[in-house]
Amino acid sequence: MEGMITVFGWAIFCLAIAPVYGEYYSETTPAAVAEKVTQLHFFLHDILSGENPSAVMVARSNLTNDDDSPTPFGSLFAIDDPLRVGPEPTSTVIGNAQGLYLSSSQDASKFTIVMYIDFAFTSGKFNGSSFSVFSRNPVTEGDREVAIVGGRGQFRLARGFAKIKTSFLNATNGDAILEYNVTLYHF
Template identity: 65%
Template sequence: MERGSLVLRVALTLLTVAATPTHCSYHSHTLPNVHHEEKVTHLHFYLFDIISGDKPSAVEVARSNSTKNDSSPTPFGSVWAIDDPLREGPEATSKVIGNAQGLYVSSVQDETKLGLVMYVDFGFTEGKFKGSSFSVFSRNPVTETNRELAVVGGRGRFRMAKGFAKLKTSYLNVTNGDAIIEYKVTLIHY
């Protein structure tokens, strides 16, 4: 009987604690419905993706076991971390205006083509957009002459950006994978 009484007291105690009201508050601040006018910004720059040399701007960080004998610069399933300089022109001596940091994954199995999926933030370190960036999350069919990437966000002056980037390969070394890519970007932001 004593054991049954103990079980009953524990059950009642748990029930009482579970049913005890607690004090909490929820706060929300809603902004008035203010219409902000969209801005359109056009950017033109060159991305230098350098895989070779002593100080590459792109390095392989993972590779599928099934492609370990693939000798191409970017075998299917490989993942690359990048910190590529953005320059005003296609010359290696042109002014650096920012960098592209992120990842790309080699996503095409056909060895005659090169395709990537890119997760990259394009940040500016010079000029009127210094401290601002836009982000791309898109498929990049590298072997196509003209291609387009989706802009999915931004920060700073490009907050809530959407848009697209038109790409054209300015230089590609098929042996080592080094490339210079021309970017013409249209951003819609507030």
């Protein structure tokens, strides 16, 4: 009986001190790296038409079957759009934008999308780096701004904004060329 009390006593002792060793731990150290600001300028070519589109519809609401626009309300698109140095389809490719956008406006005259897109650079000074946009994009507005919410590589911990202008839009098939002026704050 005495051995059982000893074992029971040790079990209670171990349970009593366990919270001491299982506490949450964190450490904060001051950052020694200065924040940088980078300005970027490029063109995104979003092509829905042809044999090799860079954007494809992956889902569509059953309620918009009568809508014959290329981007009806409730439609979800997957993209792998080239980023180019100019608006010409033959200009040099410097990266690609991959992600999703959702047609989120019921009013066709105020066409708006919500986008999650990663802008990755595949050549030049920023090769291997990217930044991410997660924002509302009111496409029919002339000049608009979207939020940059992260990045990797040289754009680690990026935040900032992108000013977008439509350089070309074909309202019939949805093809668009968009000019991006980006301001990134990163480490």
